[in-house]
Amino acid sequence: MARGIHNSLSPDANLTATTRGVPWWLTGALALFIIALLTLLPLAAMIVEAGDIDWAGTLGNTYIQRVVWFSVTQATWSTVLALVSAIPVALALSHKQIFIGRNLIVALFSLSLVIPTIVAIYGIVAVFGRTGWISSALSTFAWEPLNFYGLPGILIAHVFFNMPLAARVILVSLQGIPQEQWRLARQIGMGPIALFRFIEWPAIRGQIPSLALLIFTLCFTSFAIVMTLGGGPRATTIEVAIYQSLRFDFDISQAVALASIQLLICIGLMALSTLVKHNRDLHNVAFAALPKDHQTRHQHALNRHLSGKSIINMLHWMIIIVASVFVLLPILALILSAINPTTLSVLSDHNTLRALLNTIIVSLISALIAVLLAIFLLLSTRHLRIRLLREKSGQWLQLAGNVILVLPPLVIGTGLFLLLRPFADVFALALVLVIVINSLMALPFALRVLDTPMTNAANQHDRLLQSLGLFGWNRWRWIDWPQLRQPIGLSMAISATLSAGDLSAIALFGSEQIRTLPLLLYQRMGSYRLEEAAVTAGMLLLLCLTLFMSLQLLIGGRTHVEA
Amino acid sequence: MDMTTVNKTTNSVFFHPTANALQRSLFITLLIAFSMLISTTSIAAEKRLLTVYTYDSFTAEWGPGPAIKAGFEEQCGDCTIEFVALDSSAGILNRVQLEGKNTRADIVLGLDTNLMAIAEDTGLLAESGVDTNALTLPVEWSSKTFVPYDYGYFAFVYDSEALTAPPTSFEELINAPDDVKIIVQDPRTSTPGLGLLLWLKSVYGDEAAAKWTALQPRILSVTKGWSEAYFSLFLNGEAPMVLSYSTSPGYHMEVDKTERYQAAAFKEGHYLQVEVAALLKRSPNAELGREFLAYLIDTDAQSTIPLGNVMYPVIDLEEQLPESFNKLISPASTHLFSPDQVRDNRKQWIDEWLEASTTR
Numbered sequence: 001m002a003r004g005i006h007n008s009l010s011p012d013a014n015l016t017a018t019t020r021g022v023p024w025w026l027t028g029a030l031a032l033f034i035i036a037l038l039t040l041l042p043l044a045a046m047i048v049e050a051g052d053i054d055w056a057g058t059l060g061n062t063y064i065q066r067v068v069w070f071s072v073t074q075a076t077w078s079t080v081l082a083l084v085s086a087i088p089v090a091l092a093l094s095h096k097q098i099f100i101g102r103n104l105i106v107a108l109f110s111l112s113l114v115i116p117t118i119v120a121i122y123g124i125v126a127v128f129g130r131t132g133w134i135s136s137a138l139s140t141f142a143w144e145p146l147n148f149y150g151l152p153g154i155l156i157a158h159v160f161f162n163m164p165l166a167a168r169v170i171l172v173s174l175q176g177i178p179q180e181q182w183r184l185a186r187q188i189g190m191g192p193i194a195l196f197r198f199i200e201w202p203a204i205r206g207q208i209p210s211l212a213l214l215i216f217t218l219c220f221t222s223f224a225i226v227m228t229l230g231g232g233p234r235a236t237t238i239e240v241a242i243y244q245s246l247r248f249d250f251d252i253s254q255a256v257a258l259a260s261i262q263l264l265i266c267i268g269l270m271a272l273s274t275l276v277k278h279n280r281d282l283h284n285v286a287f288a289a290l291p292k293d294h295q296t297r298h299q300h301a302l303n304r305h306l307s308g309k310s311i312i313n314m315l316h317w318m319i320i321i322v323a324s325v326f327v328l329l330p331i332l333a334l335i336l337s338a339i340n341p342t343t344l345s346v347l348s349d350h351n352t353l354r355a356l357l358n359t360i361i362v363s364l365i366s367a368l369i370a371v372l373l374a375i376f377l378l379l380s381t382r383h384l385r386i387r388l389l390r391e392k393s394g395q396w397l398q399l400a401g402n403v404i405l406v407l408p409p410l411v412i413g414t415g416l417f418l419l420l421r422p423f424a425d426v427f428a429l430a431l432v433l434v435i436v437i438n439s440l441m442a443l444p445f446a447l448r449v450l451d452t453p454m455t456n457a458a459n460q461h462d463r464l465l466q467s468l469g470l471f472g473w474n475r476w477r478w479i480d481w482p483q484l485r486q487p488i489g490l491s492m493a494i495s496a497t498l499s500a501g502d503l504s505a506i507a508l509f510g511s512e513q514i515r516t517l518p519l520l521l522y523q524r525m526g527s528y529r530l531e532e533a534a535v536t537a538g539m540l541l542l543l544c545l546t547l548f549m550s551l552q553l554l555i556g557g558r559t560h561v562e563a
Numbered sequence: 564m565d566m567t568t569v570n571k572t573t574n575s576v577f578f579h580p581t582a583n584a585l586q587r588s589l590f591i592t593l594l595i596a597f598s599m600l601i602s603t604t605s606i607a608a609e610k611r612l613l614t615v616y617t618y619d620s621f622t623a624e625w626g627p628g629p630a631i632k633a634g635f636e637e638q639c640g641d642c643t644i645e646f647v648a649l650d651s652s653a654g655i656l657n658r659v660q661l662e663g664k665n666t667r668a669d670i671v672l673g674l675d676t677n678l679m680a681i682a683e684d685t686g687l688l689a690e691s692g693v694d695t696n697a698l699t700l701p702v703e704w705s706s707k708t709f710v711p712y713d714y715g716y717f718a719f720v721y722d723s724e725a726l727t728a729p730p731t732s733f734e735e736l737i738n739a740p741d742d743v744k745i746i747v748q749d750p751r752t753s754t755p756g757l758g759l760l761l762w763l764k765s766v767y768g769d770e771a772a773a774k775w776t777a778l779q780p781r782i783l784s785v786t787k788g789w790s791e792a793y794f795s796l797f798l799n800g801e802a803p804m805v806l807s808y809s810t811s812p813g814y815h816m817e818v819d820k821t822e823r824y825q826a827a828a829f830k831e832g833h834y835l836q837v838e839v840a841a842l843l844k845r846s847p848n849a850e851l852g853r854e855f856l857a858y859l860i861d862t863d864a865q866s867t868i869p870l871g872n873v874m875y876p877v878i879d880l881e882e883q884l885p886e887s888f889n890k891l892i893s894p895a896s897t898h899l900f901s902p903d904q905v906r907d908n909r910k911q912w913i914d915e916w917l918e919a920s921t922t923r
Binding site for chain 1: 647648649650653656657658660661662663665666667749751752782784785787788790791795801910913914917918920921
């Protein structure tokens with residue numbers, strides 16, 4: 001985030017810390033206070049509770065050891081499989097630049113970032129499950145159905161989510177290979193293997209550490225996938241074990257012990273990621289469209305180089321087809337099975353409608369809180385950076401918003417549960433708690449989307465505004481808002497979609513009285529009412545798409561800049 | 564601190580004049596949604612309300628719940644029973660433990676002998692005041708807190724069309740061919756699941772953990788509750804055997820008129836389960852709660868048990884007991900731990916089970 005452009009500003013600017021309107025630090029301090037309240041208090045509650053924990057006994061418990069071991073192994077396998085399958089896909093897509101449907105496939109690859117986990121899980125079950133498409137196809141040949149639940153199911157789902165992400169990131173770096181290199185390769189007549197070794201692999205290699213770390217972290221803390229596809233105690237991750245010790249065993253000290261282990265490992269992973277040369281904009285790359293002119297130049301260079309190698313050509317097509325089918329099938333299965341004899345009764349069922357209403361409430365309020373917190377933080381950090389030239393302090397303040405990346409939602413949930421239990425029926429407060437946790441979960445994404453536009457807006461206009469004497473609310477109203485409404489719309493959309501599809505917080509606090517669509521879907525899948533589950537999944541998917549598009553339109557407006 | 568300014572900023576993000584109409588409608592939708600939520604959660608409290616936490620199959624339309632609710636509401640005149648159906652039987656206890664003093668429950672219905680001591684230790688339960696002397700249980704009943712409302716023996720139920728020679732002992736089950744798969748329940752969430760754990764413990768003692776490990780290849784799936792195991796998986800043909808009750812075939816014989824589903828009698832004997840209900844101390848309607856507990860062992864309610872909950876009633880129903888209940892297997896011997904034994908060892912035995920179940 002160090003952009004180095006700020007130095008052009010005169011140092012005397014820091015004397016002008018606003019005297020009119022809101023002091024610059026207030027918004028950031030407020031946001032920081034709220035974030036600290038919602039994370040440190042639960043953490044403190046856990047530490048107090050953990051005072052009684054028999055650590056030797058916990059760490060010596062074979063079950064806990066196996067859970068930790070399983071979390072690590074499944075995450076390692078998932079990471080390796082996702083990366084190993086992503087590289088050929090990215091290579092194939094980089095070689096085949098122009099064909100009908102390419103844009104669609106690349107767009108499809110970012111869909112797995114937006115689609116709620118639990119919805120995709122339904123689709124994956126419908127394809128790979130015991131009564132799914134593949135198993136029924138196998139059974140017509142009198143073969144055994146797939147042994148899907150447990151590690152295989154978890155791995156398939158993790159690859160489904162992470163392979164496309166990795167492929168997109170790698171594809172971007174492949175397309176960033178300078179033309180000169182291709183020209184050189186052609187001149188010395190490199191074959192496909194040499195080409196990979198000397199030109200493509202060096203471009204890919206740089207992305208691997210940060211990608212691997214990201215995917216490992218995502219899979220390590222994976223909750224919905226493991227809970228739904230684990231199929232019993234054999235496949236339990238720490239995240240799921242926390243949930244189970246709280247909701248199955250009522251064993252608070254075991255939940256706290258597991259949460260502490262999870263926290264330590266996550267902090268370790270975070271520390272590791274600061275050592276790795278980090279691609280900060282991993283998510284942005286994955287969301288962003290690929291530059292058009294670059295594509296074609298890249299394409300021509302490659303075409304000239306590899307024309308006539310038909311076996312390689314065939315291989316590339318095969319890889320593209322297999323990867324697309326792998327990503328497309330579950331989505332197709334979901335859409336097809338959402339229309340079934342139960343569709344109408346499920347859609348009009350009052351449980352479904354209440355869950356829908358709850359989901360809308362949770363997602364909109366969480367998104368609003370997340371975006372407000374992000375704006376409040378950024379208002380102060382950009383002042384720190386641009387006016388006061390305190391780049392480092394700005395970064396630290398902003399880091400506070402990313403705290404949820406170290407604190408898994410179930411850990412915060414456990415802490416909040418401990419805090420509130422003496423005073424209230426925690427299950428009656430479910431929606432409030434879910435909103436709190438979901439807004440913290442969405443905050444890093446909102447920060448990422450808003451960071452650059454807010455800093456740019458300030459960079460462009462700050463000196464002018466100072467000379468005009470435009471401060472506080474007026475500045476926001478006339479200068480920032482018109483420029484920022486589009487990114488704000490996008491961050492609202494992303495935050496709302498994330499919250500609408502989240503299962504972790506609601507799984508902990510939800511009950512028969514208070515459910516959201518993801519929980520209802522989980523329960524319907526859990527009791528194997530697959531037709532009802534399909535309709536619920538379709539409904540949730542539709543809701544997420546609607547939220548994603550309508551929030552961008554409503555807040556972002558149609559035109560780029562107004563007023 | 565200038566808080567008002569901050570608030571104004573927040574609101575104004577939403578009420579930008581150029582896109583006012585759309586955003587305001589979004590906000591209003593939100594407000595309406597919120598008020599709807601509040602109105603649906605508030606309960607009209609003209610009648611005396613009795614909230615009963617129970618498991619899902621009890622309140623299902625074919626379960627005993629609806630008839631018992633109707634019967635009791637008619638008897639009391641001005642009361643409403645609200646069943647809160649949890650997804651598993653042990654889940655009832657977990658839920659009350661999690662909610663602690665702030666629970667909404669007046670009655671918990673669906674615990675069993677194995678969970679009695681643990682439930683009593685929470686200090687949340689009150690004495691029932693119900694006379695249980697006249698009950699026809701296979702064991703002595705001395706608890707003043709819990710009212711037993713049915714009983715049965717855990718057994719593996721098999722599909723005789725998929726399995727012609729069912730195992731007749733745990734040994735045979737463990738050594739059965741590869742395609743003989745069973746579906747069991749999680750002992751942490753389900754009383755049948757806990758029942759199987761105790762059954763094996765009672766039969767094998769210190770060797771139980773090793774037997775669990777040996778049993779792993781037979782287990783197709785470990786479900787959270789009995790309903791998922793029985794209805795969703797077993798009756799859909801996912802596996803030929805499921806952990807259920809010796810009484811389960813009675814339902815299929817009476818209602819489905821089929822002898823296809825049978826219980827496998829095990830040489831080692833079977834584990835007894837007595838299902839119980841209890842009143843919570845916090846209940847503002849304690850009197851009504853006691854009336855309900857007494858009603859549970861009344862002939863009216865008990866007559867719904869054999870085909871509703873598919874268990875033995877706790878009183879002699881005479882000719883009201885379905886014919887098929889005389890054709891059920893009778894256990895070679897009865898296994899049962901005392902509630903205190905279960906309380907003192909449950910955690911350790913469950914850890915043992917978890918350890919055996921995570922062996923690869």
